[in-house]
Amino acid sequence: MSFIKKPKITHPGLPRNAAGLTLRDYEGAMSTLCAGCGHDSISSAIMQAYFELAIEPHRVAKVSGIGCSSKTPTYFLGGAHGFNSVHGRMPSIATGANAANRELQYIGVSGDGDSLSIGLGQFAHAIRRNVNMMYLIENNGVYGLTKGQFSASADRGSKAKKGEANPYSPIDPVLLAISLGCTFVGRGFSGDKEHLVPLIKSAISHSGFALLDIISPCVTFNDHEGSTKSYAHTRAHMRETVHADYTSVHEEIVSHVEPGEFKKIQMHDGSRVGFKRVDENFDPTDRIGAISYIESHRAKGEVVTGLLYLEESTSEMHHVLGSSETAMSELPYEKLNPGAQNLERIQARWR
Amino acid sequence: MSFIKKPKITHPGLPRNAAGLTLRDYEGAMSTLCAGCGHDSISSAIMQAYFELAIEPHRVAKVSGIGCSSKTPTYFLGGAHGFNSVHGRMPSIATGANAANRELQYIGVSGDGDSLSIGLGQFAHAIRRNVNMMYLIENNGVYGLTKGQFSASADRGSKAKKGEANPYSPIDPVLLAISLGCTFVGRGFSGDKEHLVPLIKSAISHSGFALLDIISPCVTFNDHEGSTKSYAHTRAHMRETVHADYTSVHEEIVSHVEPGEFKKIQMHDGSRVGFKRVDENFDPTDRIGAISYIESHRAKGEVVTGLLYLEESTSEMHHVLGSSETAMSELPYEKLNPGAQNLERIQARWR
Amino acid sequence: MSNKAKTNNFVVKIANVNGTGSASANGLLMKSIFRMGIPVTGKNFFPSNIQGLPTWYEIRVSKDGYLCRSGKVDFMIAMNAETYESDLADVSPGGFFLYDSTWARKGMMQRDDITVLGIPLSGMCNEAFESARAKVLMKNVAYVGALVALLNIDMGVVETLLNETFGSKPHLMEANMQAIKMGQTFALENFDCPLPLKLEPMDKTAGHVLVDGNTTAGLGAVYAGATVTSWYPITPSTSLIDAFSIFCKQLRVDPDTGKNNYCVIQAEDELAAIGMVLGANWNGARAFTATSGPGVSLMSEFLGLAYYAEIPAVLYDVQRVSPSTGMPTRTQQCDIISAAYASHGDTKHVLLFPADPTDCFHMSQQAFDLAEQLQTPVIVLTDLDIGMNDWMIPEIEWDDSYVPARGKVYDREALRNMDNFYRYLDVDGDAIPWRTLPGVDPKGAYFVRGSGHNKFGGYTEKSDEYKDVIDRLRRKFDTAASMVPAPVIDKATDAKANKQWAIVSIGSCDGAIREARDRLTASGIATLDYMRIRAFPFADDVANFILDYDHVFVVEQNRDAQLRQLLSNELSIDPNRLIPMLSYDGMPVSSDFIVDAVEEHIQQGRAA
């Protein structure tokens, strides 16, 4: 990290998206993470995805918990409101925010400590409610900010920096989410931006809870030999199953259909996500199949990545609750005040 | 419930177990639950199981959270210490108690509200640590004690007493536990004591975390038509897969082997659990198989019961931690005090 | 007391077993008296289980309109054999004790200072009704029937009430009337009816209603324009959210679209409940939650965040007996300290103290207004007594010209017209900054955080920048003190007002204090001025009042004198000036308790 602030002057020649914005408009404050931290790569993939989707930053709300990962929302989409809440409790902030204003987009950023230990309950229940948001776990197998303790995603036998082996078996957020009925589940790698950007775009376009578990090495505490969340180990053991190819509503669809694609799913907003099958045995719309596939590869020490499960037909929280299409926060008080007459009518029953 | 206290006089003719105790010695205080509450049947199955296993009540520690279900430890094993803690946090009490004294047996009683909402995180992490205990979820699909709100185990579409349908999909503790690596997972029905008692005995003999999800109808708030946790609905949709048949170390094994049994597993304490296969397609030692079996039957609206998954080879928490065989609480201070000399040695490094 | 004095002036207490359907019979009794124009209140003492444990319902009939517990029982309806003994002991000398004489009860007659009445209620009902359920339920209706005769209840009123309830179900109407008649007939035939405790029609309930505070609080939130609630069930707060939901279903479904103009989310626990409330408020909705003590403990981390990051939120704490799980179905005012200072570090919260269901309604609007104006959580400290008991209150009035006070929020236009927006600047000198809502304009974007931030909203670890914000937050509390509801001060009309002692209290102690003051004056012991504090931080009047007297009695319902502590600490008042008067056994404080405590204290003072 250098302490010299980047000038915020937009070069006139920079490419602009449909919203008339350049990539620079999707940047945030300067990162204070360690040089080489996987989380910074994820931030840049997020900027790229939103830029490509031409979503205005201020129509997005960014929420996070506490941790190195949870600091990152400050470092992208500076034009979006952000909420760096308390450790492990971001899902409830996101759920409440979404309840208040369904018209914004929500991006939740969390860490493996934040989501799988202290925040496990809230994470699971946000899935159960199918809150319409993109939820990222920046998964490094350790607690970065508190200096490298194992997290619940650390693999059994994975080595700490000082050599100690982790004795517990890991909680795999992807398996957990699918078994809890999550409707969009993917896994990416911060070191593989090419695949990450379309995954993020697909997740954004999903109506409901979209989980992305992103392996994101901690260069300071968990990138050594013996770690199973290092850059080297992830590269060597990653097994891509399905490559998501996102097609926006606005684009000509035909031009993007590629050979080898075997499934195309229309998203709620009219966009399409295409699956380019990498492994013939895998179908990301088959829930039980996806579970056994991921489980069995995990048993072999492989990390299955790609778009792992997608179910676009279900209802997000507001459908389930029957909420008005207008955001709660936008309803004028006249619509909310039942008036003096109703109060009289109600009180008549209390006599 | 009647207010007349039962006399605590033991009839001389009552059968006695190997510990010289009668079934009456396994009773507790009088229940204050509603007449017909499923939880009371579970209590009586627990008494029966401990009586048959001839375990002295005071060698058992009973822990629970808050709820009608969590009240029940007062109603069985009166000679055992009990700890009725706070809502959803029993797993941590049990883990700490077990850390302090590995020589006792632990029985944790919880409700679906207690374990799947407020307590989900602790429940999951107790599984992850493989704490050596039997953990019962007395599952009625509602919050009994707070008067009938849906819990997270309520099925989508299940009807509340006043007719409202539950909009969310359920968290199935059995699937969740298996996907978190739980080493003993079974499901029973409080209305089926015959199958429940051997299930409980098997769970007690397991070394590690043994989860029993027991469907236990709430006669006051969730036993009406339209409920999927009623006595009637459970009886109609229960699908027994494997009937556990427990064989104690002390018994002649041969006499208990029955035809149709296909697997016999030696438990850590030398006892054996036999599986009498009811469904030919089911193998409770195949993790991925068990998950898909349960999932697919759930999709058909069936409730799979019996011993669903068992893995006896893994290590419970103390093995993982390398704890002394003697309970921490029994270690004399002489073994704990490093002495003045060591203190001097340590301080030499601080100069 | 003379017979005359007991007309329209006594306490009936019904001892029962829960889950046996006595609630509707007791309601019928209450409403009948109310419809006769006689002031009445009902207090429900129920167990923390669902079926089979002792439960009591205490009805106070008071021609003078006293709504508190008096501390006496004039007439015990003993329907629970398990508690006969203690119920018998509870009856005040000269009182009555009615029991189910179907089975002979020995040892029932130990007391010769009261009158025991036996009615074979079970026997009668077992004979008269077929179904097991009816046999149980109708016992309760039958004692109401007996009371019709014994207390001289207007039979016409009873019939009307039954008609309103069972009008559409004639067979139920018939069964109920039959049970009423049975009880009435037996009483008329066997006892000298009416008893000296009896009712005579009055006109003192016109313009009043019977309601509990959780219902009015939930309704108050609807009128305040709350749209989002998230909560986790816990006694005694659950019925507040139930009320909000039910009223929303009635009043807030869009007639055109059929969609809900509200959002009710049952959370997975209290941490999530308050988290959702913060998320929703941050995003511009009026959102609230309700809980009780254990929930406040669990919410405390998030409450600290809301204080420091300045997020509005409304939290109803319906207090119950603590510590820990305590007695969930008994009342206390025990969360004053834990609510005022909820969370670690230097944190303070605005509190409102409703005294009755009327306050619960109006303070709901005040709570949301203050939360948004001050950008901080507002905790409404109500209690089980207010929230779950049946109070007689004047009809609630609503002014349709109410406009929610949303506080300082820059809209899009304001943002476009300014150079830069900074979240935590004290622009107006009142220590309240301006905020913006997500989604409005990129210029309004800022980052909410519970970690150190400076007045611009940026992250900081610099001592002076941190201090700047935290010092402004302290000043914001001074602004708050000037905005919260002022205390209600009731000076004794007596000209030679006593400057030696006065009474200070909060919330649901109000009724008992009002009666106690009248009794103390009447008996010549003391004529006491009285201040009911309605909010924390304390308005200036609070200190001024206290400093006017040598000593004040601080009446509150907890063991550790929490209000006294708050007064002394926040106003730098010598604690020795504040004499604690503490009722904390879980029963709503009675006027007897206060009269006795004051009398004892004053007599000690005179003796010394």
Place this chain on the structure above:
Amino acid sequence: MSNKAKTNNFVVKIANVNGTGSASANGLLMKSIFRMGIPVTGKNFFPSNIQGLPTWYEIRVSKDGYLCRSGKVDFMIAMNAETYESDLADVSPGGFFLYDSTWARKGMMQRDDITVLGIPLSGMCNEAFESARAKVLMKNVAYVGALVALLNIDMGVVETLLNETFGSKPHLMEANMQAIKMGQTFALENFDCPLPLKLEPMDKTAGHVLVDGNTTAGLGAVYAGATVTSWYPITPSTSLIDAFSIFCKQLRVDPDTGKNNYCVIQAEDELAAIGMVLGANWNGARAFTATSGPGVSLMSEFLGLAYYAEIPAVLYDVQRVSPSTGMPTRTQQCDIISAAYASHGDTKHVLLFPADPTDCFHMSQQAFDLAEQLQTPVIVLTDLDIGMNDWMIPEIEWDDSYVPARGKVYDREALRNMDNFYRYLDVDGDAIPWRTLPGVDPKGAYFVRGSGHNKFGGYTEKSDEYKDVIDRLRRKFDTAASMVPAPVIDKATDAKANKQWAIVSIGSCDGAIREARDRLTASGIATLDYMRIRAFPFADDVANFILDYDHVFVVEQNRDAQLRQLLSNELSIDPNRLIPMLSYDGMPVSSDFIVDAVEEHIQQGRAA
């Protein structure tokens, strides 16, 4: 100050960027001075991130043995260009400012009241070392080398220390020595060495050690016989548990079996951590946890259970700047109220206030003894300053005859010999009941619950039974007051002792107060008696001391005068007698702060 006065008496502050390995260089500097026999302390001001943000290390050299911050900086080693400006401003007049002159820095010379020294540290190291990492690391060692010359550090000592560290790695030893020499040579060649701030060997550190309080607290728990710990990582408490684990690995592995006579469990969060601690203590192990403010908030529900159900527990709260997440790497004493009254309802906890690492060690045993004797949680309120900074303390002494006080526990034999065991009876009149451990005997079986229980241990919802227990708990606190460590009272030797003012404080304010008192006496402003409170509830001496003076200054490190509040409330002392003196900017309180505050107050008093 004269040059003479600055010998062995100055503050060096090193400004750096975190993650660049300056910690070991600063440690080398500290230890060198210490080994020269000169009293020294080090305070680390680090950011709440891992790499790339400003970090400072402040070394105070004090021949008089003052261990606090003085409030001054005599010599700034400015290694972080980003903070040059503020670092420059921080230097006291007459001081020195050393920077890396590899690149020319404009505007560096604005101040003409200090001396600026430039050394091309990066340049030298870039040239001398190969690897990128070494280039960065050795810069730090090189400034130590420069200081060897500038401050007159004993080179022999430096070499010995390097040998102790790198003895087994000759190439590292060599590189370090090379860097040291480089810095030293440059300084000798370019500056007038030594500076007026300089070191001269003394003999004032014999029998002392340099250590932080988290290390001694962790070690203290080992010696207390703690066997179970469960915790969730949080700054600044993590290193306390790390210390416990490391010492256990060294000292508690059974030599025969290789098995651990301890159990360390990383919990999933703070709620689980305290839950495990309660489970383990219930079951007879000495168990503890450590956390900081946010953790205390999350633990509060369980702490209330432990209070009410009377379960021993030890909790170290290493306080940091709040509210909310606050500034996790800065110090405060801000959890006094939230710890004392943690949880809803009428709940109170025993607190211990260590002042330094010595206390952290000994109070560990006291905490466990008190927790078991009183059967209640004991919270050790330490702070980041004590816990994570390097203190010079006398060597800790250990008496091997220590026997843990396990309190009232009936064993099997006692149980067999009694008729009936009842958990919550006040058998001995000291309000402390007897307990039993699970597994021992069926006769000892009882049910722990946070819901209403009577003195026999049975469930209750009866007012009098509930009150009986809760009143005994209040009395238990009186017993506690007689058992906790008494305050340390330091009367001024001055005969004509001032009865107008005195100082009252807690914990880590101690060092600054001691120096401030000396300075106030020396300057003739005031000679002040001083009481350091060591525990809550307050022993009798505490009130007696305070009431001896017209006013006492209550020095503490939080915004809201939390100690003052506790004193006034619990001792019924007029708050106006207690004059708050509050330092809460996140820096350890300095003697300057106290001297200034007292002086100002006294002068105001004289003027009035």
